[in-house]
Amino acid sequence: MTKDNEPIEGMGECKTPEHTMHRRLFLQGMMGAGAASLMSWNGLFAMNAFAAEAKKQDKHCILLWLCGAPSQFETWDPKPNSIYGGPFGSIPTKIPGVHFGELMPKCATIADKMSIVRSMKTKQGEHFQAINLLQRGAEPREPFVRPTLGSVLAQQLGHLDSPIPNFILLDPNPKGNEFESFKAGNWAGWLGAQYGPVRAGGEYKLVDVKRLADTTTQDFEQREALRKFLTRKYENDRASAAASSQNAVFSRVKGLMSCADLFDLNKVNPKDRERYGPGNFGLHTLLARNLVENGAPFVMVANGMPWDCHVFQHEVYQMLVPEVDKIIYNLITDLEERGLLDKTLIVMMGEFGRTPWLNVARGRDHYPDAWSLAMAGAGIKRGVVVGATDDDGVDVTEKPFNEKNLFATIFSALGIDPYAEYEEKDIATFYRVEEHAAPIREILL
């Protein structure tokens, strides 16, 4: 054990005395909640300090989270001439010389509206660790918990007092092995529970959204104010994270009740629904579009881990890829029609790629060495393909990018400083993107 009055040796980044102090304080425990205890009853009714601050430009982000890890070969980086190419061919796209997998005919027609990164190269080939890596943008450094992309964007793009939650997770599937474990974890990390996701979709229906008949608005406001006051008092007295999380969710109740219809699957336009396809991923992407149209800063759409096809890959992908092809096509064209594409960043990715070589169970296994993802919308160039892999898709031959480059790109595209230092109290020195990793400049506007 290191004695706490000695500097920590060899920690590389931990050189400054301030940081040594941070670190030491951390070892002893969090610093007290002194500042927050100034809160008073009257403060409850005052305008939220954050809301007063003029908010950054009106930007949004939709993450189509293709969890389980989709294959690059059947989507953005086909290798029809390779022995590993699989049974699906490739088709030309709107970008001359660029082909997509043949299961993506609709995206091929709007390739000039998106950017493709074909040279992702990361280091985690296990789901749980890789999901964390691609959701948080850096390796874990315990015991600190880095916030997920959604939580950072909720903080940076959202308004704490907006009726629509700042971070919406649409995922109908309560299960999903490693993703299930990830979901049970701490999304918001050191940013705090108010930046965690509001989960909806599928079995996570939002019921109890109507005020009880004999409860007036005044009842509602007054008792909630009292509840919040008591909970804040408890939080301050006891430095309670549980109380803080409870206030975070209760603070969303009123707003959510005013926009509950946006989450109601039965209230989507049937024609839209037909275009997005009947499956639940399409339906939830459609909800995401509606939510963004109504001001939601960040929506993440997931559907368990269907892309993890160690078995029956081609049998499953013949359905999944056309579905996502249709979804991406409609999402991009809808947002463009509504004038929202320039304000909305769409990221389409999983946690890694799949092996070139097929296994005997008709599947492809985990492959972080060379994989692809796609982006479109806010801050992103149209019709750019960056990076390349060799003829068999075994390795990146041009411009490898990792999760840090990706996160720097996402933040840059949305006008957020990628290298800002976190100024949360009681933590070591962390940056929004570590190691000053460069964004993928080729695709940034």
Add this chain to the structure above:
Amino acid sequence: MSALETPTRAGVADASVSLVAGKVLNLPTAVLALDRHPDGKRLFAACFDGGVYEVTLETGAHRLLGKHSSYASGVQYLPRADRLISAGYDGVLLWMNPAENKPIRTVAAHKFWSWKMRVSPDERFVGTVTGQYMAGGYKYEPAAESEPSVKVFEAETGKLRWSLPHVPPVLSVAFSPDSRYIAAANLMGEVRVWDLETGKQAAVWTTPDFTCWGIIKSHLYIGGIFDLMFSPDGRDLLACGMGPMIDPMAGNGKQTWQRFAWGEKPPRKVAQIRDADAGAGLMEILRFHPDQKLFVMAGRLAQGKWNTALFDNASGHLLHSLDTKMRVTDAVWLKNGTQLALAGMTSQGKKKDGKYPEFGHIKLFDLQRT
């Protein structure tokens, strides 16, 4: 645990057959379907690279006869006509004269894959099945077909005889021994049988035991009936695949065959593999032995002890089993049933020393009786 159900019958089955491993022929690419020439010297293989090859049993040398633009998935030799017909994931049927290296006829049968192709015993008909699994509902029920899922062509002329409706994807097809009926089964375990004289549907039923809906990782359907086979008397229809899985991405459903009296109304399940006989893994092929007393089922071993097993036709009991250390995609009896050829693949490997490892295999076994 079936031993518990039938303690007095345990060991009744003829334990005296076994398969003894013989020659192994390696191919650069996986074999998805296999047939033989009656001369006992040649095999025909449909492969991943789209190639349809003639393989010499003695030397393992192979010669390209025809080429599909995607995986070749079916190959059948017609002895009377001395013709070879193949099918592929390009949806195309090719007719070839095995003596020449070029196709005689090309028929675009489907817009999507030919999952399986069979020729009727009388050599009159070629049956091929297709269908892409597309999302048809909130739970990813398969959507209705956009082209006929089952097609029957005349083997001699290549003319379309019947277009028959089913729910895609239709994975397997079989002709009755008298060549009068054709059966086809799909992802959802639905089996349909048609009378080839009238084109009318003769039977339809669904077995739930080959399909599962994801609850762990995904919401979609996985599985299906991967091969069908009529009993030698034509009365029963056997289906194979694997049972439902808790985690649909694990590939560890029970190795399964079921047998149906398809002519009864409604069709009735009359037998199935005993629990104690089955391991886990997808079963892709069923073939009766020429003596009709036993049949082979083969596929992949996920858990358990075998991926290839011989079953007694009368009792349904497992007689002999072995692990061939590969995924078996097809099986053919040779030399009056004294030899069994199993075709398939091992996992593709990385390039080594500038070469791709050979991952297609045809393994020969001698059937021994004592």
Add this chain to the structure above:
Amino acid sequence: MQFRLRRSGFSYLQQRFPVLILALLAAMLSPVCSQAAETAHVENPDAFWASRVEPLLDKQCLKCHAGVRQLGGLDLRSLDTILRGGDRGPAIVPGKPNESRIIQFILPKPGEHMPPDPKKQISAEEISVLKTWIALLPAPKSKLASVASKDNAWVPDYLAAYRHTFQTHEIPPPKLSGSAAIDWFLQTDWQRDKIEAAKLCGDSAFARRIYLDIAGRIPSRDELKLFLADARGDKRPRLVARLIASDDYPRHMREVFDTVLMGRPTDKNARARADRGWNAFLEETFRVNRPWNEAVRDILVARSTNGPGRGADWFLAEQNNSHQAIAEAVAPVVFGMQIKCAQCHNHPLAWEIEQRHYWGLVAVFNRSKNVETETGPGVAESAIGGFVNFANLKKESQPAMLAFLNGKSVAEKIPGANDKEIDSPDLYVVPPAKEGQKPHSPAVPKFSRREAFADSVTHDNPQLARAFVNRLWADLMGRGIVHPADQIDSRHRPSHPELLEWLAHDFEQSGYDVKRIVQTIVSSRAYQLDSKPAGKTTPLPQSFARALDKPLSAEQLLHSLWIATGTKVEPSATAEMERTFVAKFPDLMAETYNPSLQQALFLTNSPVLDDLLKPAPGNTVAKLMALKSNEARVREAFSAVLGRTPDAVELQQCQRMLAAQSPEKGVKNLLWALLTCAEFQVNH
């Protein structure tokens, strides 16, 4: 039992060598004076391994040298496996970094080199971490072994000495009571880490906490009054004893352990757990205080049709003949580990969890089958079959043997590939029925894998005790000593390893006495600390230096709501209400507390809570309305719901709210706020 503040923990601290001195001693005692003694920062190599080396190897090496792949036969997940070494022998020479094979391989120089990819090289800094660690390891006493040697015969002795020096710790002074021992362990750490522990909690806080933890509900006002009025010095232990003897205790323990052992049920299974006697089995287990190992034995053997084990078979039966699901459910109970990851390959990170353990556990249960018998449903077991092979990722197949995670195994003759096993009634105590007949009772073989397994894990199995005490600790203290509570493996280190060992040992020695260990933990000062931090800094949760927040479970919340609102519930309506609450608040001992918006909406808008806030004869709303002044109403409401008096600000603000509304509305809104605020929703 002693609840008063102990004057000082310092005297105990002196009895314990600081780790630093230990390391120095170890270095001096070893024949070859290790470089560790010369370096400025002498550290415990075990601690250094955990903080620096393990994360580094994770990142750089484990992809090829761990559970899934072991290139060169080398597994770099632990000191054990590193010393055991690969095909060429031990990967390191303790104390001699430059002679260690691993260093030679990673140094940037020509020749054989790791990692093989030139773009993924190990930095100089990382190399120095590895070297430092090797230097910290004392050199072996035996004459070693140059780098070229494959010899690893010295390793077991070395590891034993290593454990003795760096991983064993002092035990508390003899004659300390169990609860005092807990405090001794914790206080030692607080002193060392300069952590200021919270004060002892007050009587009201203690009463609320202990009622929730043992009776699964808050105290009624009368119960609380009675306790507060009690002037006896030992009133806390008296209350504990009374609650443990009450009917609430077995109900609450059943609710907790039902969820912990089996997970939250589907609606159908919820009914089955009641109908098939599982709930009754658990309640009876805790009511009569059956030794935990006996209860576990009943669960694993799953045969008793009468007697105390009746109903235990539902644990296996609910898994519906899925032997993998059974194995995955059994592992946390008897080994305290999650083994799901080991289905397809050895655990990628926790080196001791191997694929063969997973399949060994499957084999224990794969002769089992749910059957309907004339004497009711049960789980039969066959005398033959169940010999399965499993394949690793390399497709190498091997038979599943009865070998378990606690190092024990059961020998069994495996039939040859095509040997036919013959089933016969001779092999059974209770033979299976003939085909087509309904058996009288489930088959019981003479040699039962389930019994053999139960024998080997319910005796002399420290993991069983560890699994139980860690879960109980998590339930009572708000966090496991190992967290998450059911992952006691080499990847999840205990915050207080010695304490966990001590508790597990104590539990085992007591004959797996559940009531005793509950009493021991709740009698500790640590359990009775205030939840308010003492100083300006909040201690980390794993220090247990204050009472941790425990969000109420569905059942605790519901039962407490009934008490606070003075609601009498028809017994017939209880189950339905419980299901509603469980559906909304399913979590128990969650790794991270993530309350959902759906829960807040439920508490805000659901008629379920609203119904409790309608005036009815004798209920809290009616009583409050009957009071004359708003001040009295506020005081009474705080007392009924939170068990305390309001402070001046609270009193003033609540009065103001009441003044603006009709008494009924005002009282209802006041109660709603109190019932939904964190102070009520959390056990603290």
